[in-house]
Amino acid sequence: MNLKQLSHMLALSQTTVSRALNGYPEVNEETRRRVIDAAKRHGYRPNPSARRLATGKTGMIGYVLPTGTTVDIDPHFVEFLSGLGDYARSHELDLVLSPADADDQETTYRRIVANRQVDAVYISSPRPADRRVALVSTLGIPFIVHGRSEGLDFDYPYTDIDNEGAFHEAARLLVQLGHRRLALINGDDRETFAIHRERGVRRALAASGLALGEGHVCSLAMTEENGYRAARRLLERSDAPTAIACSSLIMALGVVRAARDLGLTIPGDLSLIAHDDVFPWLKPENFSVPLSTTRSPIRLAGARVAERLAARISGLEEGARGEVWPVDLVVRGSVAGARA
């Protein structure tokens, strides 16, 4: 059932039927009712391919997915996707993942914009002076950055959490508990979120005349194994930290294992705080010693990004407003006062 058939059936022109269906004003309400009714009764659904050829609108939002045999997709992605998908569903949007060579995403961005494959895109895991942000911005497609870049000479719309504030608070608490030697087991510090977290820790330490010791900050892919290795390396030093801030729950698993292997107790010998993006399948309160966390459900961020993308597509949102969400510090058993 296409428009032609439907309009013929109603003895109306395609123009009028199309307008009736799309809510244009220049059509009699009585007629509109008839049209809508007939459309529903015959299950008419406008062909999206035809519509997008005519309008350029696709009803899809895009994401360039870096791939490659050596490239691992972050498990956070799935939670973010849950939120994004949930919102997208309620607004009849689909998400298209365009796989790209991790080292050349630019080609893919250009393609999806040139081809008008999506109405908007989002960018995740931004880095300082992120070229993708600059590119997408000049290409003129609506977009939202999940996270922030830095050192770009223009503004852009983003939704981020207060990574610096979160880790500042976490470190401040540890310092107040008497810890003097902190360490940070961070994610990839080419990404802005990691830079912000380190900055937060340093700022908190500096406020008490302290600093992150040489070699007391690690930057690694967020795997259990890397958490273990980093913790081991740190804890076997002569100036081993008495407290660790950790960028992910998965890494924290490794930290806990390292402490156990070394016969250290948490929080007796080591205080630990990790960032929790809130996974349904791994909860900080269920760690052998309940884990203190800086907490921010990444699923909510996904929903928010979808919401803003939808708003930008429909022209309800414009400009370059960035928003930064506060992060909760949730104190559980894994922190304690430093040994005298």
Add this chain to the structure above:
Amino acid sequence: MNLKQLSHMLALSQTTVSRALNGYPEVNEETRRRVIDAAKRHGYRPNPSARRLATGKTGMIGYVLPTGTTVDIDPHFVEFLSGLGDYARSHELDLVLSPADADDQETTYRRIVANRQVDAVYISSPRPADRRVALVSTLGIPFIVHGRSEGLDFDYPYTDIDNEGAFHEAARLLVQLGHRRLALINGDDRETFAIHRERGVRRALAASGLALGEGHVCSLAMTEENGYRAARRLLERSDAPTAIACSSLIMALGVVRAARDLGLTIPGDLSLIAHDDVFPWLKPENFSVPLSTTRSPIRLAGARVAERLAARISGLEEGARGEVWPVDLVVRGSVAGARA
């Protein structure tokens, strides 16, 4: 730059240019070279919206993503996606995720087929008599099932791993080591993979005149917490198992924690084997006691599914061939002979 401009520039008809570009035979090789060259030089890329309107081909594969505030996307998804994406990239395919109400995916399947939004779809986490498989089959869109359904009265193409065989082998090993009371901590047993695994365990036990004790099989969402709870419940019974087979590495984390809480050692008091889909961020060899696993990289499955979808789209594959991959049993420190 569109076809009209390009053909005008070359003083050729749109027909010829189109054919030259799409490799049709009825065009002079010299002309073809000219056309291809000019297209490249001017960066001509056919507009996909127009092409899909004309041909019905979209260059996209679809996946219906169940969503909802209470619906959690499996973290396995991300690994599967890595493989799928990697293959899709090399074949210029995009993946479109259509979010759907978890309780009504049918509407979404019908929509994406009726609208010709994708060239093929894949279905994951199938259940016995899965309605999606039946639906997609009657809708007549190319598809591959990742996993298997059961009790359907028709054949369909699928790629699955030998879950039954894997857990059969695992259980057989445990029995050979002298274990008499096994337990199975399984995933959601409404899904076929879980049913197959249970079947494998039962078959291995039956071969030695044993059986899964009443209450010795749990079926839960695969989270750390559920692994812990299930293990605790099992290990506190008077007829506590001396060996556990577990459907996921994440649940196994919980099992290990439960054992520790109860003062049980692995493998001294409890042998443990889990299934490993191979995550980059959590490895069985890094468990406090290296974990024995049935191992099958889900990323490979993703790539294979993409490959078969591409083949079906281009007509290279047809029919209903199902393929079942063997699973490796990797023995590490977490299994030992049963106490006398």
Add this chain to the structure above:
DNA sequence: GAAAAGAACCAAAGCGCTTTGGAAGACTCT
């Protein structure tokens, strides 16, 4: 009561591609 304004509808022109159904010229065959 003529002119202007408004309401409701329509024919047809895109959107940019593929594909059908030729057509013109060059070649082969008898």
Add this chain to the structure above:
DNA sequence: AGAGTCTTCCAAAGCGCTTTGGTTCTTTTC
């Protein structure tokens, strides 16, 4: 040389929608 066969190209008809630029009435305005 005339008929048939290739080879190579083209004009035009879709694909199914939206949108431009009307037209035809009916209603309002002075």
